[in-house]
Amino acid sequence: LLQALQLSQAPQARVLVVGAGTGYTSVLVAELCAEVFAVERFQTLTEGVRRRILQLGLSNLAVRTGDGLAGWEERGPYDRILLTGAVKQVPEALLAQLAGGGFIVAPVDTPDGQKLLRLHRSGEPEEVQLAHPLPPLSEGASRAL
Numbered sequence: 001l002l003q004a005l006q007l008s009q010a011p012q013a014r015v016l017v018v019g020a021g022t023g024y025t026s027v028l029v030a031e032l033c034a035e036v037f038a039v040e041r042f043q044t045l046t047e048g049v050r051r052r053i054l055q056l057g058l059s060n061l062a063v064r065t066g067d068g069l070a071g072w073e074e075r076g077p078y079d080r081i082l083l084t085g086a087v088k089q090v091p092e093a094l095l096a097q098l099a100g101g102g103f104i105v106a107p108v109d110t111p112d113g114q115k116l117l118r119l120h121r122s123g124e125p126e127e128v129q130l131a132h133p134l135p136p137l138s139e140g141a142s143r144a145l
Helices: 024-032 043-056
Strands: 014-018 035-040 061-065 078-083 098-110 113-120 126-128
Touching: 014 024, 024 035, 024 043, 024 061, 035 043, 043 061
Parallel strands: 014 035, 014 078, 035 061, 078 098
Antiparallel strands: 098 113, 113 126
């Protein structure tokens, strides 16, 4: 997933991570680019990521609890958006938060199996090599955890 973001070509990138989980991927992205904003649906996981941010002294990573599939519009636009779990279709709300020239990296479930796609605001999606299928993302903020 990180290679598909092509951050070595965009060290000044602003990145949105959808599905922060424990924060591992978000921290790695924060080491490779200028600013990272992560959304996680589980409050407990969000609190854990915040503790890690403080422990690591990262000033370029912010996290919040919410519906990642709606993005984080107030902090956009983004040069890159990473979905850490599979979707059937990339939400328009995320496409609308892309900066000019930006793209989304998303595992997408298709009738032919899961594919990792790089999607630009306009134009054909580009298929990227995927090592193994990822679990689906769920809508909304969680009421538990």
